[in-house]
Amino acid sequence: MxxxxxxxxxxxxxxxxxxxxxxxxxxxxxxxxxxxxxxxxxxxxxxxxxxxxxxxxxxxxxxxxxxxxxxxxxxxxxxxxxxxxxxxxxxxxxxxxxxxxxxxxxxxxxxxxxxxxxxxxxxxxxxxxxxxxxxxxxxxxxKRRGASALAATSERVTKSELKRSASSDIMSAEQMETLREALPAMCRMREWTLTYSTKRDGISLKSLYRRSSGKENTVLVVSDSGGAIFGAFCTEAWKLHSRYVGTGESFVFSLAPEGMKYAWSGENDYFMLGAADSLSVGGGSAHAIRLEEDLLQGSSGECETFDSPPLASSDMFRVSRIELWSLD
Incomplete structure (x- = not known):
């Protein structure tokens, strides 16, 4: 070739x-x-x-x-x-x-x-x-529209911040703090609660939907087998939807290998979609994040909703761990 x-x-x-x-x-x-x-x-x-x-x-x-x-x-x-x-x-x-x-x-x-x-x-x-x-x-x-670097913090994370952030098996305390700073102002001081974790709750999309019932304003975090850490902030509860839902406050991000935030581009309103066989964030020619029903594999591509590049290590990736945090 x-x-x-x-x-x-x-x-x-x-x-x-x-x-x-x-x-x-x-x-x-x-x-x-x-x-x-x-x-x-x-x-x-x-x-x-x-x-x-x-x-x-x-x-x-x-x-x-x-x-x-x-x-x-x-x-x-x-x-x-x-x-x-x-x-x-x-x-x-x-x-x-x-x-x-x-x-x-x-x-x-x-x-x-x-x-x-x-x-x-x-x-x-x-x-x-x-x-x-x-x-x-x-x-x-x-230079993507709505893209901004997640500012790395070298400051000591306070005990109260750690309490809000709890403990993640994917993110460091510093990464959680920089991500918290990227949230909408109304969500920055809320307590972080680990709603679903593949390590703690097993690998099941149905379990993710069940445990996140009624939980609005969530942070989905994924790590893949290539070492990338990425995710999305969404403003609706994860459950089975007949169509895309969410608001323009939604955004996607990457924490590793670099910290970047990709805000809503205004191109479409395909923010989040819960289906029986998959979970998707963003849409257009590709999803920013798509997790298959088994939660073992997914895909990430150039997404018009957030004007974001592929977030994972490869377009088709194998999942290492998933966490879903609710901001209460």
Whole structure:
């Protein structure tokens, strides 16, 4: 498998004013064997399959092979793009065939750029672009709307604070104190009560719902097998719901490997959902936190509700421990 990123057109054609072009996705292609490559047909200028290649759908271009015997010569390339239905695709064309419109401009610029570069230079630039992209992605994540760092406290936690926080098998007293400071003002001075714990109460989603009955304003904390600690503050009792519930005071957070809070983005109101087979916080293209019925595995992805990145060690994770705290 080879990852071919779609930033090439920005390098050779300049930035676009169209906001829809800010797509950082890429297309994965399989480099065919030499025999397979000979069997891939070359699309002629104006062919139907090339009509889907536009500035918005274009993702990249990569050299395919030198001209085959019996052909008119020239350099064959694979143009990578997204079809109208969103699926990844590639089309083989000959760079010197004089294609019209956007594709012709791409191939002309690509040919001119490649003529003055060695393969080593091309590979080095690709690595540099990947590094820049990774740095930009990380910078964007840190500037997410509603995201803020949970301030680490080096101050001694007082006995009264420890009493409010009790003792957690997942969080340190300092982590609990910094999390308490991130709560809405009306909840900061409330006593923390351990309503449910997989260590104490066993592994059962039904037990979690039963023990949290009537408990509004709760803090869900999860640790996974990769060492991540994350969770959510929710403003409704956890129970079976027919639809999403909650308020804009809800937020998700991570405590390890770093402390971050992600407040409501305003994109949707998918705050929390209790179902018979799962427990979910946030929604959209992915949940911020989803725990399966067995409470042994879950998932976490880019979530529109809180404009949050994946909180766990991996998109699909194995649960280590779960605690649900009520603020009474």
């Amino acid at each position: 080879e990852e071919v990123f779609g930033s090439f057109w920005r390098d050779v054609l300049g930035d676009s004013d169209d906001e829809d072009d800010e797509d950082e996705s890429y297309v994965r292609i399989r480099r065919p064997s030499r025999d397979d490559a000979r069997a891939v047909p070359v699309s002629a200028p104006g062919s139907d399959e090339l009509s889907d290649i536009t500035r918005k759908s274009f993702r990249g271009v990569v050299a395919a092979s030198e001209a085959r015997e019996g052909t008119t010569g020239g350099t064959e390339v694979d143009v990578l793009y997204r079809r109208r239905d969103g699926t990844a695709a590639s089309a083989r064309v000959r760079a010197e065939d004089g294609h019209d419109g956007f594709l012709g401009k791409v191939l002309k610029s690509w040919t001119a750029a490649m003529a003055d570069e060695t393969p080593e230079e091309v590979e080095m630039k690709a690595r540099e672009r990947a590094k820049v992209r990774a740095e930009e992605t990380e910078a964007r994540r840190r």
